[in-house]
Amino acid sequence: MKQEKRMRQHNENIETEVSKTLKLLDEVASIQLTHKFRTSLMSRLEREIVQEKAGRHFGFRVDYRLAFMMLLFVINLGSTMLSVQQGDGSMATISAVPYNQTDDYSNQEFAYYDQTASYENQTPVIVQ
Amino acid sequence: MTSREKLFRSLVDDHQEMVVNTCYRFVFNREDAEDLAQDVFVEVFRSLDQFREEAKLSTWIYRIAVTKSLDHLRNLNRKKRFSSLKRIIGIRDPSEEIAAPSHDNPSNAFFSNERAKILQDALNTLPESQKTAFLLSKQEGFNNQEIADILKTSVSAVESLVHRAKKNLHNRLYAYYAEH
Numbered sequence: 001m002k003q004e005k006r007m008r009q010h011n012e013n014i015e016t017e018v019s020k021t022l023k024l025l026d027e028v029a030s031i032q033l034t035h036k037f038r039t040s041l042m043s044r045l046e047r048e049i050v051q052e053k054a055g056r057h058f059g060f061r062v063d064y065r066l067a068f069m070m071l072l073f074v075i076n077l078g079s080t081m082l083s084v085q086q087g088d089g090s091m092a093t094i095s096a097v098p099y100n101q102t103d104d105y106s107n108q109e110f111a112y113y114d115q116t117a118s119y120e121n122q123t124p125v126i127v128q
Numbered sequence: 129m130t131s132r133e134k135l136f137r138s139l140v141d142d143h144q145e146m147v148v149n150t151c152y153r154f155v156f157n158r159e160d161a162e163d164l165a166q167d168v169f170v171e172v173f174r175s176l177d178q179f180r181e182e183a184k185l186s187t188w189i190y191r192i193a194v195t196k197s198l199d200h201l202r203n204l205n206r207k208k209r210f211s212s213l214k215r216i217i218g219i220r221d222p223s224e225e226i227a228a229p230s231h232d233n234p235s236n237a238f239f240s241n242e243r244a245k246i247l248q249d250a251l252n253t254l255p256e257s258q259k260t261a262f263l264l265s266k267q268e269g270f271n272n273q274e275i276a277d278i279l280k281t282s283v284s285a286v287e288s289l290v291h292r293a294k295k296n297l298h299n300r301l302y303a304y305y306a307e308h
Contacts, residue, residue: 018301021247025266030149031158037148041140041166048170049133 136173143186144169146269147193153263154197156248164200168193187277190270194260194278201252250300254293261286262293 147168152161171192179188251259257279264275265286276286 014302014305017305018298021243021250021301022297024244024247025263028153028266030145030268031152031161033145033148037162037165038140038144041144041169044166044170045136045173048173 132176136169136176139172139185139189140169143189146186147189150190150193150264150267151197153267154194155200156244160200164196165193168196171196183277187274190274191278191280194264198256198260205252246301246304250297250304253300254296258289258293258296261289262297265290 144165148161148165151164151168152158155161155164168189172189179185183191251263254262260279261275264270264278265272270278272283272286276283279286279289
């Protein structure tokens, strides 16, 4: 009985804490704006207008993301063209690759199984 | 001054307090709320031409304010996770050694106490839709229809979100106080 009562009291205490905490949101007072806020907002706006006018003067607005993408595209295109130009004489075409590979493996260095040919005429020695 | 600039200035006059206070509800910090409100108005100025009158102008502005505030909270969480990762690895972050801002300002002092921190932590565990609906419902000047317009949803969905947010918040706070 006593323990039950203590438990109920404990739960009531928790509920009180919870409602006190939730009440905080109802007690938040509104912020009264200072003159500083308005002044700094207007100076930021002035800068924005100047930027916008400059953009209009040149016929475009500077979009840094687009500029970066364009730069990457130009670099990519340039490097591709460069590699195509350099590889003109020395690079093998796809159709030549199988020939090259066959040639490579028929070289003397790779034809290690030729050695077996020297044993062809010898009779095996049977050790007793 | 162009007509667009005149319109913008009147917009700032009409909505600045509501925008700052909306952001303040989310970030619990006056300086951050004012910075965010500035970002909101700059965004409004930039995209004023793109505004289609599908919604009220005020609803559109408050929607930008909510989006910016949630972005700010997401960035803060990302930074927190990153700095705790750096601590685990053993890299020292000089920005952590800079003293925290003082709470001389009464509005900042309000959210600096222990109870407010517990509340903020509990709010941060809620899903964004629930948190947004709940915080907007707590702010004067927004009824359920306006909240529904800001969130691009129905009034009944807002009611459900607020109800679930209250329940979840209560459960989390209850669990916290039961443990401590």
